[in-house]
Amino acid sequence: MKILVCISKTPDTTAKIAFVDNNTKFAAEGVQWIINPYDEWYALVRAIELKEQDPSSIIHLVTVGTADAEPIIRKALALGGDEAIRVNLESHDSFTIASQISAIAREGAYDLILTGKETLDYNGASIGGMVAELLDLPFISLATKFDLAGNTATVTREIEGGEEVAEVNLPLVVSCQKGVAEQRIPNMKGIMGARSKPLKVVEPTATEALTSIVNFELPPAKAGVKLVSADQPEELVRLLHEEAKLF
Amino acid sequence: MPVLIYIDQAEGHIKKSSFEAASYGAKIAALTGTTAEAVVLGKLTDDLPSLGNYGITKVHHVADESLNHLDAQQFTRIIAALATQINAGVVVLSNNVNGKAIAPRLSARLKAGLVAGAISLPDTSNGFVVKKGVFSGKAFANINVLTPIKIIALTPNAFSPEKGSGIAEVVAFTPSPEPSRVKLVATNKVKGQVPLSEAELVISGGRGLKGPENWGMIEELAQLLGAATACSRAVADAHWRPHHEHVGQTGGSVSPNMYFAVGISGAIQHLAGVNRSKVIVVINKDPEAPFFKAADYGIVGDAFEVMPKIIAAVRKIKG
Numbered sequence: 001m002k003i004l005v006c007i008s009k010t011p012d013t014t015a016k017i018a019f020v021d022n023n024t025k026f027a028a029e030g031v032q033w034i035i036n037p038y039d040e041w042y043a044l045v046r047a048i049e050l051k052e053q054d055p056s057s058i059i060h061l062v063t064v065g066t067a068d069a070e071p072i073i074r075k076a077l078a079l080g081g082d083e084a085i086r087v088n089l090e091s092h093d094s095f096t097i098a099s100q101i102s103a104i105a106r107e108g109a110y111d112l113i114l115t116g117k118e119t120l121d122y123n124g125a126s127i128g129g130m131v132a133e134l135l136d137l138p139f140i141s142l143a144t145k146f147d148l149a150g151n152t153a154t155v156t157r158e159i160e161g162g163e164e165v166a167e168v169n170l171p172l173v174v175s176c177q178k179g180v181a182e183q184r185i186p187n188m189k190g191i192m193g194a195r196s197k198p199l200k201v202v203e204p205t206a207t208e209a210l211t212s213i214v215n216f217e218l219p220p221a222k223a224g225v226k227l228v229s230a231d232q233p234e235e236l237v238r239l240l241h242e243e244a245k246l247f
Numbered sequence: 248m249p250v251l252i253y254i255d256q257a258e259g260h261i262k263k264s265s266f267e268a269a270s271y272g273a274k275i276a277a278l279t280g281t282t283a284e285a286v287v288l289g290k291l292t293d294d295l296p297s298l299g300n301y302g303i304t305k306v307h308h309v310a311d312e313s314l315n316h317l318d319a320q321q322f323t324r325i326i327a328a329l330a331t332q333i334n335a336g337v338v339v340l341s342n343n344v345n346g347k348a349i350a351p352r353l354s355a356r357l358k359a360g361l362v363a364g365a366i367s368l369p370d371t372s373n374g375f376v377v378k379k380g381v382f383s384g385k386a387f388a389n390i391n392v393l394t395p396i397k398i399i400a401l402t403p404n405a406f407s408p409e410k411g412s413g414i415a416e417v418v419a420f421t422p423s424p425e426p427s428r429v430k431l432v433a434t435n436k437v438k439g440q441v442p443l444s445e446a447e448l449v450i451s452g453g454r455g456l457k458g459p460e461n462w463g464m465i466e467e468l469a470q471l472l473g474a475a476t477a478c479s480r481a482v483a484d485a486h487w488r489p490h491h492e493h494v495g496q497t498g499g500s501v502s503p504n505m506y507f508a509v510g511i512s513g514a515i516q517h518l519a520g521v522n523r524s525k526v527i528v529v530i531n532k533d534p535e536a537p538f539f540k541a542a543d544y545g546i547v548g549d550a551f552e553v554m555p556k557i558i559a560a561v562r563k564i565k566g
């Protein structure tokens with residue numbers, strides 16, 4: 001089986017979010033980058049588990065990004081995966097990124113394409129669905145469980161107030177979230193091995209962006225917390241009821 | 248070029264987030280001088296003409312029972328065919344669980360730019376610019392949609408539906424049939440609870456509550472208010488509460504009118520999932536708890552002393 005895992009880099013959650021160039025660009029200077037946690041903890045780890053079940057499986061990682069995404073890709077390879085492909089392009093347009101990934105996917109004829117449910121920076125949750133449509137494949141979003149028996153996947157996905165279980169034949173695109181797998185820490189052997197795994201750089205195919213970012217805004221500062229004395233919790237309830245009109 | 252709104256349903260009922268989408272779409276139609284039409288898939292028990300109350304003039308209905316459950320590929324094919332047929336300029340849907348599966352497919356199929364997680368009406372003074380949340384609630388981006396057709400997936404609870412009066416015309420839409428490649432085998436719903444992602448009010452507990460046996464006060468307050476319950480990751484990891492209640496960077500994200508946090512420290516990873524809430528209320532015994540910096544109201548105090556009094560006071564109002 002051939003599995004493609006889509007990997008994105010994202011600022012560490014604790015990174016300071018600020019913008020430069022008239023608020024048109026994220027201030028990336030000094031920011032610590034991590035593998036997008038949904039891609040790493042759920043999509044990649046589940047792919048690795050599937051390979052452990054069936055060692056003949058092949059895992060490829062793909063990222064769309066410039067050379068500064070390479071440390072992240074090496075980190076992902078340290079967890080597992082046989083080789084990585086980097087499409088040499090920086091874009092914040094989901095369709096542009098999905099077009100690049102679908103070109104790679106078409107060429108590699110993968111049975112399974114896994115993504116995280118969204119990235120922590122642009123929160124689009126769009127790549128998996130777009131790739132599936134471009135390849136005319138079924139897509140299960142927000143998966144919380146993924147099992148495979150032969151050619152048939154059983155996938156549980158989140159719905160409002162519960163879950164839905166479906167069976168789908170491969171090939172298939174799945175976006176993964178909590179529940180699909182458990183976080184793993186790379187070991188020394190993995191880290192050493194990652195250095196010699198192939199990381200192929202390919203140039204992007206021509207696509208036209210469907211959207212562009214005009215600028216960014218930071219949320220207005222909170223007015224500050226209105227504290228109520230612990231002796232008068234009734235006063236808090238009154239404020240929520242009468243002032244904030246929440247119930 | 249009308250605005251087309253996809254109306255999502257569950258078990259025959261239109262979801263609250265779809266009324267928001269309908270009202271939002273109708274507002275765009277009014278702003279751009281066109282009409283708002285809706286598309287409904289599957290057999291419903293809800294009354295469709297009453298979508299007119301939200302500004303919809305026409306409902307295209309595919310009354311096919313097999314569409315009562317999502318198959319993103321099928322749904323996309325049908326919505327795209329209709330959008331093309333009526334020459335829709337904007338397609339609106341809720342960015343809920345189903346919207347997140349359909350919207351990106353629709354964008355790729357129609358080569359139409361998508362704003363996923365919109366929180367504002369479009370500004371058409373210079374392009375077609377829609378605001379959305381980015382960096383997990385820590386910032387916003389204004390996105391310009393460059394294509395003739397635009398797709399907007401609206402964040403649930405970001406736009407209050409406006410209910411007027413009107414009756415929509417319901418017409419049948421008959422797409423060409425195609426077999427589904429997704430076979431539904433089970434639907435498991437937690438009965439009798441408000442789904443977290445749809446909730447207007449959320450009561451959440453953290454490790455400060457000491458153990459699962461103390462969740463009675465969280466549940467009681469939630470029940471009185473018709474709120475959903477949530478928890479921190481520490482609590483879900485300790486198996487005090489089910490995993491679907493876990494909110495934050497690695498769990499669900501919510502944007503209710505009120506997020507009421509009891510005994511949660513407010514770590515940055517937790518805030519990432521809740522900072523889009525309109526009002527945040529924090530009960531914590533530590534005045535230095537980081538959550539107070541993100542809060543609108545709070546009490547520095549022991550939850551075990553404060554909560555019973557809060558419940559009693561709410562009971563007076565609601566009881």
Ligand SMILES: Cc1cc2nc3c(=O)[nH]c(=O)nc-3n(C[C@H](O)[C@H](O)[C@H](O)COP(=O)(O)OP(=O)(O)OC[C@H]3O[C@@H](n4cnc5c(N)ncnc54)[C@H](O)[C@@H]3O)c2cc1C
Pocket residue numbers: 452453454455456478479480481482493494495496497498509510511512513514515516517520530531532533536548549550551
């Ligand atoms: C990569 C990563 C991802 C993460 N993702 C998430 C996530 O998605 N969601 C999440 O929640 N966390 C996440 N975390 C963990 C997060 O950093 C915190 O550890 C976690 O949120 C703490 O949970 P807590 O506030 O319930 O517990 P604690 O940090 O133990 O805080 C308990 C709080 O209760 C208060 N308290 C104690 N007793 C009382 C009392 N009697 N009355 C009132 N208050 C009391 C204390 O003052 C304290 O503030 C993540 C961490 C990492 C590193």
